[in-house]
Amino acid sequence: MTALLLAIDDFNVAQNVAFGIIAFMMIVAALKVVTTNNVVHAALWLVLVLAGIAAQYILAAAEFVAISQVLVYIGAVMVLFLFGIMLTRAQIGKESGLNNKGWALGIPVALLLLGLMGYVIIDAYEDTVLPDRGPAPTEALSDQFLSIYLLPFIALSFVLLAAAIGAIVLARKD
Amino acid sequence: MLVVNFLLLAAVLFCIGVYGVIARRNAVLVLMSIELILNSVNLNLIAFSLMHGSVDGQVFALYVIAVAAAEVGVGLAMVLMIYRNRRSIALDELSEMKG
């Protein structure tokens, strides 16, 4: 993290500081998500991560995405998760055996990936500065959706429909 | 500010997600880890869209969000069914895929 903080350049200090704080919070939360022994807590930590992501979106001048992130994830997905947790009778509170026997295997793999990606990213975007633009207008986004991305848009809606139906079919009692 | 920040953050989240997928036993937790991964990808998309000054990245991010939602829905439904069938959602007990 400190590396990040040190990498901050002179202008837009506020932005950088905000990013740093949020990022730190997110990472901690994410770690809790994958390490905690309480399923409900994990869900709540995940909320925090998702919120942080939304905040980063705002920092990256993408309000619409940020908003939909909040709505969809925190509003919908998390509710789903919690429902799922309850419906599967996970007891509230500590629970043992949430991890595999081979959980340690994950660490080297993760670190491997991290090192790899870190190297690549730094190698590629050593000091590419993000342009300091104003927030992208939402109508531009909508134009995109309704012009060239129209077909995927419709397809996506069908995907959602299918997912809804599929979920119902799967989750029905009989 | 630097694009590297966003990208590294995304990378970190991604790796945590991967660790979660590998380490976790509970299906719901695995799904959560997958959410982590998806969000890190989204973060990348947003960062690049900012960097290139085009909204396409945001468009794709929105798609990913939508798909993620659908995925979570279906995934949880499956988890429910599994639980209904075998009173447990411990993934390592599901080994029909054993070769």
Place this chain on the structure above:
Amino acid sequence: MLAAEALELSSGWFLENAWLIGLIPAIGFFIIIGVGKHLPMKGAEVGLATMVSSLVLASGAAVQWVQRTDSADGHTEEAAGAISGFVRSLSPQAAEGGHASEPFIEPVVSTWVWWQNSGLEFGIGSSADGLAVILLWLVAFISLLVQIFSLDYVRGDRRYTHFFAALTLFSGGMLIMVMAENMVQLILGWEIMGLCSFLLIGHWWEDYDNSRAALKAFFTVRVGDVGLLVGTAILFFGSNQWAVDNLDSNGFDIAAIQAWALSGDPSATNWVLIAGAASLFIAAIGKSGQFPLHTWLPDAMAGPTPVSALLHSSTMVVAGVFLVARIYPVFWQGFNIDDGGLSFIAIIGGITIVIGALLAFVQDDVKKVLAYSTVSQLGYMMLALGTGAWLAAVFHIFTHAFFKSALFLSAGSISHSGSHHSFDMKTDMGGLRKFMPVTFTVWIVSTLALTGVFPFAGFWSKDEIIDNVGDHGYTFLFWVGLAGAALTAMYMTRATYLIFFGEPRGAAAGELHGDEEHSEEFEMETLTVGANINAPAVSTPVPAGYADGDHDGVTDGLTGGVGSAGDEPHGGSSHAAGEDGSDHHEGPHESGPHESGPLILVPIVILAFFALFSGFTNATPLGEDWERVKTYVEPRPVEVPIDQYLASGPGESLRLVVPNAEEDEGQGEEAGEAEHGKVGCGYDVPEPGTACFFPAVTHAEPTINKIFLSLGVVAVAYAIAIAFNVAYYGRKNKHLNGLTQRSRPLRAGYLFLENKYYLDYLYENVIVHAIAHPIAKGAYWFNQHVLDATVDQVGETTKKTGIWVYENIDQKVIDGAVDGSGHVASETGHALQPTQSGKVSQYGALLFGAAAVFAIVLVIVNVS
């Protein structure tokens, strides 16, 4: 220096279209196969027609060739100061020298492009020269007679049509080979004959022995053919360049090969010539039944008798001799026959003479006696070729064809009507001369011819061979030749005695009990009868359907019903039907031995006639004018200017070359100094720009004492043999009880002096016992148990090796390796199975880990 004026030389339609002679039978074959069954005579008439037309064409060609030669010589006498002309007619000595001055008579060649390769075009067609013409006529003639003979002999046979088809194609193959203009065509005819011999020897293939014999014949000859292929290759690549450059021809062209071999060209190295000659001679050994490979000949007797007659007289077996005679220059140079050294061919020939003759002593089957006699006669031909007596060899082919086919056919006639299809002289013959006078006469005439008694054909040819062998300095082989003559006389006497004299035995006496084990037909009979048990109806033509499907079902349906009991009872149905002898001559069951019908007698009488007189076509002792064969057949060893040789095409009128006078004188002198005039073609390199096509072979002047020597030998041999046979079999009869009275008058008839009896006793116990039993039996044992056994063993071993290789190497090693790789794959699969735990997490770990690793590799690759 060859200031040779070109002279018109008569050609002719027959010579230019000689290719028809070979083509017609080939076409006839397909006609017979195609529609033969539906013709009134079951296709026989087609075969006869083709043979007649071939004979007519061949005769025409012969006549025109004679005219051609005469025109040439006539021109010569006018043109070239008549040296050759007069001298030839004056004294034989001068003729030797003058021979070189006789004009070269170019063969009439007419070819078409047959195939091309690497830009060279190879032809097929006919090349008519003396050798070709005489053999064309001979083959056509003998084939015609044999087919006439077969009309009666194999009537009612199950595969009558096929028989004639194969017979026709057989002659066709020989004719194609004889007229061959290039080596490939020669191979074509050669192999066609091999195929037909396979078909004909195995004609009654229901019997395992017959098909085995056919297989053996084809296979043995095929072994020789390796030599033919290799030799052709060697000669082709040896001579091709020279031929293309000088004769604008190619290395397959026989004329080109001849000229190249004598050209002294650097490409014609000794090695190439020896290798080529040796390989080709292997082929000749296989085909002509020379010493190591002769074992298939007696087995070939499994075929019907006409086949044996054709096979052993004029076609198949002389093919090897013809091959050697055809490209004689190669052998001449390769084995350097000229310098009187002991040549390979001569040795093989000599050995074959003795081996064959000795084997003939211990045969009971008359056809086998004749087969071995053929072997030894072929030995004579090879001996002659090996010692440079080219003319004598060819002449012996000519005469031998007549009397040998006569002998075979009369043997067939005997078994046909005399001994009820048995060929066993000991058990089924004897005393037949009373019943079959004509056959008897024919047999005697041809026997005398074969043994070389004075006026008969064999005398002139065999005596000339022996003369030349001695004259060319091969003293030892000269005596071998004489010994062979003596042996021939002896075994032929034995055969004659057993068949025609003494008392009728077995079938000859009209009895018909289990004596036919020795006759291949009866094996057929028992076999087919046995097989008829399978077939529901025996005596109705239905078994025809069984017998050979619809091929000869028709044949049997017709002739089977009308078939005669006299027919050879292969074709079980025909024999079964024959029991109720509805027939043109009554079967032997009713009356014992009797004379054969006209269709059988006419051919053998004609052949006997030729056996009597054909010798006079080249009666050397009677002077030059009798040497027709020499004049017309033997190529002239003249150096021909190549440009004039090339100037002549097939159709147009041909030109020839006369060496001018001074060269003749020159040669004449040299001839005076060098004995036998060892100059000219074959001895020294031809002038630049000229080519030789034939070496200057020398001819022995007939000396009266040699003639008497050989005649004496034969006479003595006869005396010994007759005496021995009578006494020997007489004695045997005496031991067999009660036969003495019948055999004593016979003996008395031949021993007109009492005291000679003890002499015979001496001969019998000492000499002939010594020859007939230990040596000949030993030779025969060697033949059966060593040579023959080797052939079989080789076959067996090859088969065994095949099985071993297949089972051990192919299936285990190589195939095993393949399967092994499969096993390895599945094993590794099992080894990896634990990773397939079905645990999502592990899958995930593997997935991401692998992705990471690959990515790292990618990065490293890109960075470096």
Place this chain on the structure above:
Amino acid sequence: METLTDQNWLLTVGVFLPLVGVLVMMFIPRNEESTQKLVGIVTAGATLAVGVFTLSAFDYGRSEDLQFFVDAEWIPVINSNYTIGLDGISLPLYILSMAVTFLVMVYSWDNMPDAGNPKAFFILMLILQTGMAGTFVAQDLILFFVFFELVLLPMYFMIGVWGGENRRYASLKFFLYTMFGSAFMLVAFIVLYYNTGASSFGFAHLVEAGAFIDRDVQIWIFAGMFLGFAIKVPMFPFHTWLPDAHTQAPTQGSVILAAILLKLGTYGFVRIALPMLPEGAKAWAPVLGILAVIGIIYGALGCLAQTDMKRLIAFSSVAHMGFVMLGISTLTTFGINAALFGMFAHGLITGMLFFVAGSIKHRYHTLQINKLSGLLVQAPHLGWILGFAAMASLGLPGLAGFWGEFPVILSAYNPGFGLSEVLFRTLMVIAAIGTVLAASYLLWLYQRTAFGEPSAEFSNASSEGGVAHSLSSAANEHDDHDEIYDVTPIEWIAWTPFLVAILVLGVYPQLLFKVIDPAVTALVSQLGETLG
């Protein structure tokens, strides 16, 4: 070598017409079998007609040039074009493939394998036809490879679905073996492509540029191609798939396999490996020659050991392809000419032998040689045809086989471009001995199957068979397997062209040599430019 482009639609039509038939066949309901057969045969017939027209349109005066030449853009990304053309080398095989497919289909009219389902069967054969014809006309490596592999799949299914008891093993072996080879071949192609400047996959360009690759690289590329082609041929150590495939395949499969598929390998050698990699070819020629001769002797020995007729014929084609490869390995016009003739002749003869074997199996339900006997008694025509084919196969002059055998042996006497004469002359002698072995095993087979008396278990069937056969030719009732009937009209129709071709080519080989020779001469002279 210039190219003639007039009437260049011919080849495209000839190659892809069968696929039209496939489309039509798709819409035929499954139970209308005769319609399906009819459509298949008509399509193959039409294709053959196009082929015959191609024959007539071919300019024999210039058979060394590529005719009916098409060069259209196909996959620009890798510079691979749709380049097709026909010259003297490919013309005979092109026509042969069409004729054989047609006749095989005619044969299938009433000789369907037991698995039935003619629809799929005929569709597969039509696809096969496209692949084979395409391989012979392709003038672009990628195109060649596509067709070359396209052949593989239908044959795999043919063996795997319609084959004998052991078909799965055989088909898989065939498939894996050939795929294995093809993989190396593809690698070799690509390496060749990059080594020649990656500018085009066209044969012409590769032949131009291939000569300049340095020797070692050429040797390695040739090694790759060698694996691919040698397995297809098949040459000695790679031959083990052949007996199984042949034994298990249905008659139609065996015939096509023997007649055409094996030729793809040798054709590849002549068309691709030799001209594109002269140095490599020269370096490999001794190996090719030795393996070929081993194959000759080895195949013959294998034949002598067989008890199953089809397996024997399969091994015999190992031996015969050995002759072809020997001819190719001499790198002389003489040898390659003979090899091409040998390919054609072997296609006809061995195809014929497999036809006969199939019909015998159809009648006797066994191919065990020791059980078969007296074929000439029970089915004379069949027996004589078998004899005819056997005689042709052992290289009897006057029949087609001779011209693929004798000149090869001849050509080995002096190989081209300074190859070791001692080695090749030894090979020549061994090969000549191989002809004797060929005679021995074929005649042995013939003696045991055709001669003699019918064995007991069939002879009673034949007693009415002789009579019933005469009817059966009129009304062919083959379903009644209890009787041994003779050749049926359909079989006559399917076989006569083979027999006639074998005879005619044997009597007058110039028909074929006239077409091949100029092309081969051009090819070898082009080799000579680089090898000197």
